[in-house]
Amino acid sequence: MPLTKLDDIPPVLHEESLHPFKFCFGEAIQEGLSYRNELFCRLYSVDETRRAQLYHYGCQLARQEAVLITVKQSTYSLWIGLRSPKAAFCIAEKASGKDFTLPHLEAAPQPIVEIDAERTPISLNPSPASEYQV
Template sequence: MQPFKFWFNDSLQDGVHFQNELYYRLRQTPITERSRLYHLACKLVQHGADVFVTASDDECSLWANLRNQKIFASSVSDKLSLPTAEGLMG
């Protein structure tokens, strides 16, 4: 997994290169919220999203494939205010 930064929508974004695909950080939470993040990841996968979760000692992140334009467009709209799970499912 190789991290990188990219510029989009007037803001610097976090990305990673993993298994020949590019992903962006959709959401980052404290490790205490890990179960909620996994739940969101499962819901996204049920709707066809290509996502994965990473975790460190104190935080975890949800990464989404940049090829999935619906989720990416939702997450970076309105200057990166993060979408709710309901908004992503709609």
């Protein structure tokens, strides 16, 4: 199934299991990879301390573009589909030698539900059904 379908959650894959390649854009060599009949270009690579920011940005891009995230040892990378007009712009920016870093996001995503273990006891031994009144 190609990744042309818009999806809010990009797949996270082990980079070693994919098919990397190099290609020339302008005067610079770029890193690409093939996944499910789509070609992707590496936009960003970060260490594990910035992986939440990378994933958050990947989720934002995935609403409009085919993207995926890869993991290789302690490095996380964001890839964008080469068919995307945004990919051509980003590749040109990287090739020009300009500072091309991960956009600053206001805050890392917060969990949807926070559970306070002291206020929300969870019973591992549920009560018998006879105790419940319907």
